[in-house]
Amino acid sequence: MKQDAKTVTMNILNGLSVGIIVALVPGAILNAIVKLLLPSFPQLVVVTYMTTAAMTLLPALSAVCVGMMAKFTPIQTSSLALAAIIGAGNYHLTKTGLTVAGTGDVINLAITLAIGYLVILLLGNALKAYTILLIPSLVLIIAGGAGMLTLGPVSGITKSIGVLVHDITALQPIVMGILMGVIFAVLIVTPISTVGISTAISLSGIGAGSANLGIVGASFALAVYGWKANPLGTSLAHFLGSPKMQMANILSKPKLFLPMAINAGILGGVGAALNIQGTPASAGFGFSGLVGPLAALDAMKAVTVGNILELTLLFFVLPIGLAYISYLLFNKTLRYQMPEDYALHYD
Numbered sequence: 487m488k489q490d491a492k493t494v495t496m497n498i499l500n501g502l503s504v505g506i507i508v509a510l511v512p513g514a515i516l517n518a519i520v521k522l523l524l525p526s527f528p529q530l531v532v533v534t535y536m537t538t539a540a541m542t543l544l545p546a547l548s549a550v551c552v553g554m555m556a557k558f559t560p561i562q563t564s565s566l567a568l569a570a571i572i573g574a575g576n577y578h579l580t581k582t583g584l585t586v587a588g589t590g591d592v593i594n595l596a597i598t599l600a601i602g603y604l605v606i607l608l609l610g611n612a613l614k615a616y617t618i619l620l621i622p623s624l625v626l627i628i629a630g631g632a633g634m635l636t637l638g639p640v641s642g643i644t645k646s647i648g649v650l651v652h653d654i655t656a657l658q659p660i661v662m663g664i665l666m667g668v669i670f671a672v673l674i675v676t677p678i679s680t681v682g683i684s685t686a687i688s689l690s691g692i693g694a695g696s697a698n699l700g701i702v703g704a705s706f707a708l709a710v711y712g713w714k715a716n717p718l719g720t721s722l723a724h725f726l727g728s729p730k731m732q733m734a735n736i737l738s739k740p741k742l743f744l745p746m747a748i749n750a751g752i753l754g755g756v757g758a759a760l761n762i763q764g765t766p767a768s769a770g771f772g773f774s775g776l777v778g779p780l781a782a783l784d785a786m787k788a789v790t791v792g793n794i795l796e797l798t799l800l801f802f803v804l805p806i807g808l809a810y811i812s813y814l815l816f817n818k819t820l821r822y823q824m825p826e827d828y829a830l831h832y833d
């Protein structure tokens with residue numbers, strides 16, 4: 487089994503992004519709606535149990551997606567999933583037993599997947615009849631063990647990024663809003679979990695609102711930039727699901743960060759000027775499941791026609807308008823990028 491470095495990298499990034507989307511989208515879409523309905527229908531609390539459980543499976547789902555894209559065998563793919571669960575760090579051994587919480591560290595998950603991937607490539611079919619006996623244990627111990635060793639330092643780096651983001655919130659509101667919008671727009675198309683960052687630093691208020699709007703700006707921009715190269719459903723998934731689906735494309739062509747970052751900065755600044763606020767969860771999700779708009783509406787303390795119109799303009803009309811203007815400038819006029827740069831293939 488021979489694969490070059492680019493193929494391996496793209497398989498890992500694409501598989502990771504798909505796994506993240508599958509694991510987080512149910513909660514992003516359903517939780518905000520269920521929260522509104524719970525007072526009248528408390529039975530719906532079971533839905534939040536389901537979505538929470540789905541989130542904890544992110545490491546395993548990502549490993550399965552990587553295995554499928556790499557065309558691994560079921561044994562190899564399942565073994566990679568075992569290592570991913572250990573390397574992500576969302577399983578914890580306590581005095582009362584094994585507990586699981588959250589999605590784990592996405593960066594360390596990517597490292598664990600890369601090590602497991604290489605172990606599988608190196609072993610190939612050399613073990614023959616002993617594959618089913620040895621591959622699961624070898625991948626689990628080597629890749630999972632390496633993931634356990636790197637978890638501490640990598641988590642420290644993740645927290646340092648969070649501290650940097652937190653310090654930016656102390657700046658002048660509009661400048662901070664622009665910076666927060668740009669930073670979270672960039673983070674949303676990397677392996678770094680924006681929800682993890684915003685939760686780790688308890689990002690709230692105007693900072694969370696601007697960060698959320700940055701993601702909203704990026705998601706609508708990415709949908710519009712590649713709408714000619716992608717099916718309608720895939721284009722809608724950029725903001726209804728997650729713009730992280732473009733991670734592989736953008737990381738392989740870093741110049742693509744610029745157009746979406748400009749849109750994100752504008753929206754973040756406007757949001758700060760209008761005192762749009764949010765929560766750690768809304769800061770990381772953007773438009774998905776209407777988490778951002780609902781959090782902003784909740785912070786307004788009143789559901790009025792004026793507030794709903796303001797949020798509709800800010801979270802829907804303005805992002806689409808900015809995305810189209812940016813498309814005309816960067817695609818049509820400057821020829822800086824092409825729709826094919828954003829093409830996605832999940833065949």
